[in-house]
Amino acid sequence: IPGTDRLSAIGILKFFDVAAQNAYDNFFELPNAPPAPKTNVIALDQKIVFDWGFDIAAAMATETSSIKGYDFQGYNVYQLPSASAQIEQAKRLATFDVNDAVGNVEDKFFDASTGVVATKVVQFGTNSGIKRSITVTKDAIKGGAPLVNGIKYYFAVTSYNYNPSPTAVPNNVENPIKIFTVIPQSPDPGITYSYSPEDTIKTIHTTGTSDGSSFALVIDPTKVNGHNYEVTFNADGSWNLDDKTTSTTKLANKTNLSGDGNYDFTDGLQVKVLGPPLLGKSWSYVSASPANLSPVATAADPSYTGGRWLTGGSHGGELFFGGIFMEPNFWGGTTVTPDKYTKVEIRFRPMASFTDLNGNGSYNIGEPYTVDDPTKTQKAFMYSGFSGSSYLGFFDIPFTAWDVNDPDNPRQLNVALRDRDKNHQWDLHFAASPADPLLPNGGDQRFNYTFILISTYDASGTMYGDGSGGTINLWGGPNGDQIDVQWTMWVNDRGNGGMLAEESIFTLIPNFVNTQADVFGFTANANTNSSAQAVLDVEKINVFPNPYYGVNTEELNKFQRFVTFNHLPANAKIRIFNLAGIMVKTIDKVGGSQFQRWDLQNENGLPVASGVYIAYIDMPDLGTTKILKLAVIQEEQILDRF
Structure with a gap:
């Protein structure tokens, strides 16, 4: 019986019973794996590219798969x-998983060596984010040795799902492997690829002023077509993404601006567009030169010689120690669209005097x-709250x-x-702590927010208030009568000179997002196919293994002996002679790949003798x-089949 003793046998029985019960409860509709990735394989010079993003509809069918909680x-x-190996013999090269809280997937299994049901990691997720291609340059089966042109390698690409329910048995399902047999190879004679896999094609920001960027990542060099794109x-x-050469739109209404791997492929390229988030980018504070200090500040602190007197106060804003927000990142709405935000200078005047309450x-x-x-100040629309009814009036600010x-x-x-x-x-x-009854509101001046608007200054004070209560909702929702705020300031005293300690300029710079005015352009240089280059590439023609020393690692058995000529043009005639000048074999290559095998037999189908041979390739x-020279050392033949 399974297990190492009667108790472990009962344990495995219970383990399989859970799976059987789940199948029964679901009317024997068992969970399925997601649709298998539709994969394109590109064999290159000592490299292999696997691309399962070329058919975006197929990729989406896989990535949106949801089956009974999986x-x-x-x-x-x-x-x-x-080519006949099982998944247990495979080397996992990479896992590209959804960037979420799952990561590694653990599941239960029966350990025959111990006779107990144990838990192990079955999917090695890292929250890497989805990627739809990989370039392989190393042989993982042979310890990371470089791939060798002309040698067969075997790979598989699968997808898997996951069910977080603790009662799900199993909690993940993976596609059965479909093995690809791939032979790395240099370009065919005359062909020169403009790019290698994962090369970057830079774009030019031809119009617009956004802080966004774009570039194209080469996935499949064989498909790059020389077109101009925008x-x-x-x-x-x-x-x-528009193909300007053919006047077609290759990609439309794409929203990914993150720079991750989850972008569509087209024409052998993965075009990535990055856009800064709607956040403040930077700030600066510059003291007036020459210095213009407040007499109030110098009286309170004779050692004060200038410098920043306000700070952010850790209020959660993206700039200035938490004190500066772009309005969408504050609590309220705004009518300002992302493309309208401006760089703002706030020009402070120093305090001249105060009333000592x-x-x-x-x-x-x-x-x-x-x-x-006061001639270098302005007025502001003031509200005690966030509705039109809380409007106070139009008063001076410093x-x-x-x-x-x-x-x-x-402006x-x-x-x-x-x-x-x-x-x-x-x-x-x-x-104030403690509260001071002689100060306004007992010294509680918290939550005094400053809103910098997008509209041009209205010195009459009528734009946002009617002079008798106001009509504007300062902090409304998307459909409210909301104000056009672009920046919000929620700032504190820094403890350096006091409020308005000097004349200064405080500058706020937003991220300038991509807009309809922005265009990025690039050209994907075409591959070339030249007869003149093909003639030069004749020098690359070779034969391997050379010498042939009794065996070829690509041979499946001793009845299949061969050497391989590589880098041949589509049509060629190979005549093989021994050193006596006798032609022992003629091979006609017509079309197909750049490879051609010789089975080490003569024209009569008999194995050739050991020795040196001349290959004349026309x-x-x-x-x-x-002309190539080839040494053949045949293995000793022992008849073991009668």
Whole structure:
């Protein structure tokens, strides 16, 4: 009986009973593997490319497979020792799995050596993300030796799924292996490939100013066609690949901008388009030169000689220590589309004086203040909350805001504030501790947000407020009457000179996303097929193994003896002579691959004797010939079949 003793026999019985019960419960509709990958195999010079992304419909059928709780999880690539080998003999070369929380897949199995049901890793996922091609250059069966042209190798590409249910037996199903027999080879005579697998073709950003980028990755060098291509963008940010040579669209409405391996293939290429996310990219703070310090700051700290006085406060923003957000990354909506965000300069004026409400002799955030030059400031639309009914009015702020995308023609921008404490001024985020009843709102100046808008500054104060309560929803949803915010500031006192300690410029730079104005172009250089090159390639013609020393590693048995000529043109006549000048064999090669075998037999079908032979190769299409010498040492023949 199975198992090592009666207890293990019962254990294996229970193990198989679970699978049988699951089959019964599902009316014997057993889980199936995802559709097998439709794979194209490209044999190259000491390289083999496996491409299962060339038919995107087939790839999608595999990757969207969901059968009774079993969802597609990944691909495996194997090398095998022979065309008849089993999966247990295979070397796994790679696993490309969905980037999720699954990773390795463990499942139960019966261990015949111990007689117990154990658990082991059966799928070696790494959350690598899906990839649909691989280039193999090493022989994993022989310890990583380089692939050799003219030698047969055996591979398989499979897909597998996974069911996370603890009651799923098994919890994964993989395709049966379909073995590909592949012979690496140099290009046929006269052919020169413009690229190698995984070469990168750079694109040129011909129009537009986005921070996006694009490039083409060569998957199948044999299919590169010399065409001109353009990447263009749609209003929703999706992109297209247009073949300008044929005036056709190869890819349309693609949305992947991540740069991962999950891009479609076309014409032997994988074109990748990258687009920056809708985030702030960078910020800068520059003190005025010459310095223009606040007398309030220098009175409070005589050692202050200038420098940044505000900070981010770790509020979760993408810039400035968490204090700066592009509005979609804050809590509210905006009418600003991704292609409209601008580089903004905020030009601060230093504090000139303040009203000491609590009499402590120093400035406390929330106390009224003035700046050195009010003519270089502007007003802001202020709200105590986020609806039109919370509109407070149009009041002075200590800075101006500017769109400087065109630095030669800066455009002043509107600003809105969330003035939670209703003191009608711009304040930093701060809370007095303990509360101070002499300060506005007890010194609680938290959650005072500054919104930099996209609209041109309205000095009349009528654009966002009607002067008697306001009509704009500062923080509305997609269908609300929302304001056109591009940047949100939620900033704190840095503890260096105090609020408005100096004149300065604070600059915010967004990621400039891909827009309809952006175009990337490139040319995929064509492969060449030249008769002149084919004549030169005659020098590459060879025969292997040479010498033939009793055996060829490619032979299946002792009744199949041969050597192989390589790098031959489509049509050739091979005449083989012994050293006495007697022709022992004529081989006519007509079409087909660059390889041609000689079975080491003469014209009468008898094995040739050991010795040195001359191969005279006539290539009429090229008008040239080649002579090779070949040594044959035959194995001693012992008759063991009667």
